[in-house]
Amino acid sequence: MSVGDPRPVGEDDLHAFIDGRLAPERRVVVETWLAKNPETAERVRADRALRERLRERLAPIAAEPIPARLRIENLHRQRASARRWLPIAAAIVLSLGAGGAGGWFTRGSLGTRSSDDVTPMTQDAVTAFRTFVVEAAHPVEVRANEEPHLVQWLSRRLDHPVRVPDLTSQGFRLMGGRVLPAGDRPAALLMYDDTEGTRLTLYSRHGADGHSGIRYAREGDVTAFSWSEGGLSYAVTARISEARLLTIAQSVDAQLRSSSN
Amino acid sequence: MDEIARLIEPQIPALRRYAYALLRDRDAADDLVQDTLERALAGWSGRRAGGDIRAWLFAIERNLFLQHIRRTRRAGPHVGAEALDGIASPAGNPEAMFGARDVLAGLDALPEDQRSALLFVAVEDMSYAEAAAVLEVPVGTVMSRLSRARERLRAYMETGRSGLLRRVK
Structure with a gap:
């Protein structure tokens, strides 16, 4: 822009003036114009003062030392440990998959919690997942087209009503199920898959009465969420994001609870 | 890793400032920043080569904030600008121009798109083009x-009211 920049003064000039973004020559043009337009000049003065106030009010935050938890090195370490067989706080799960059910605001309010050890039940559920999810020929013993028979059979073997949650809204449909050995009473394994062939298992066996919080566990690339409800323990296991699996676990839990009422 | 830290960490003070301006809660703001950084680390290899790291990080942070807003809006009642209209101006205020009103309260009364545009330009010193890139709108819209x-x-600072129709969002 030259000294003789003939373009009329616009709103964009006024903002750039307020924000200190005008070239010196153009600033002269705007200042001259403002001198002839006192009402606008007053407005611009007020906006500049507000800009300064806003900056001053927020400056202390940026001047503070960075909290240790925000150091990249520490975040890296956290990510690395989350990949090992360590149950970690659900808070971290949620933050890793903030697009899912959680978020930084809902931490601790979802009823999920961490535990210091992985329960044998969860361990068995993950083992069962690993064993059968790779099966091409016989992933299940009884297929979904015989669902009433499957439910009846599993309920009889577990000596407890077994329900089959509907996961179609999460993109998974039932493939079928099987009975597995588990101590003095057997366990039930339901398998689901999505249109891309991703498989998910719901493992259940006798467990504590009452309702426990949902626990998170991870082994290698396999994630599991487990909990107890009304005399059975459950674990959903899959190789999908924590956030997606947590949504599914919550849906399963909600369906089982509403159907047992 | 050191390379990533060297590029990202200088942006953290500004990311914390923007997060605080949006949420007005220290812990929630740092949680938002942490989520932003985790997202950035997870997506590091997939980011646009040669892209502006600052713009990229601010865009992630804002999008996470918007996700949060959508969730909480579904979840519960939302206190809008009108709640601020009830705050009386202090009597016998000696300050000439705006009185003792907190500029951050005025900021809260703005719809998010206006608030972020103002923060990016006036506080974070982004150029209009840079702010447009983060907000994913044309410069004219910024x-x-x-x-x-x-x-x-x-209007809010002068009258204690946002002075316009209540925000419908």
Whole structure:
């Protein structure tokens, strides 16, 4: 822009003036114009003062030392440990998959919690997942087209009503199920898959009465969420994001609870 | 890793400042920043080569904030600008121009798109083009949001009211 920049003064000039973004020559043009337009000049003065106030009010935050938890090195370490067989706080799960059910605001309010050890039940559920999810020929013993028979059979073997949650809204449909050995009473394994062939298992066996919080566990690339409800323990296991699996676990839990009422 | 830290960490003070301006809660703001950084680390290899790291990080942070807003809006009642209209101006205020009103309260009364435009330009010193990239809108839209933000903030500071129709969002 030259000294003789003939373009009329616009709103964009006024903002750039307020924000200190005008070239010196153009600033002269705007200042001259403002001198002839006192009402606008007053407005611009007020906006500049507000800009300064806003900056001053927020400056202390940026001047503070960075909290240790925000150091990249520490975040890296956290990510690395989350990949090992360590149950970690659900808070971290949620933050890793903030697009899912959680978020930084809902931490601790979802009823999920961490535990210091992985329960044998969860361990068995993950083992069962690993064993059968790779099966091409016989992933299940009884297929979904015989669902009433499957439910009846599993309920009889577990000596407890077994329900089959509907996961179609999460993109998974039932493939079928099987009975597995588990101590003095057997366990039930339901398998689901999505249109891309991703498989998910719901493992259940006798467990504590009452309702426990949902626990998170991870082994290698396999994630599991487990909990107890009304005399059975459950674990959903899959190789999908924590956030997606947590949504599914919550849906399963909600369906089982509403159907047992 | 050191390379990533060297590029990202200088942006953390500004990311914390923006997060605080949006949420007005220290812990929630740092949680938002942490989520932003985790997202950035997870997506590091997939980011646009040669892209502006600052713009990229601010865009992630803002999008996470918007996700949060959508969730909480579904979940519960939302206190809008009108809640601020009830705050009386202090009597016998000696300050000439705006009184003792907190500029951050005025900021809260702005719709998010105007608030972010104002913060990016006036506080984070982004150029209009840079702010447009983060907000994913044309530069002209940034300018008009800026105009409305300034008009509204001025009205709030002068009268204690946002002075416009209640925010419908």
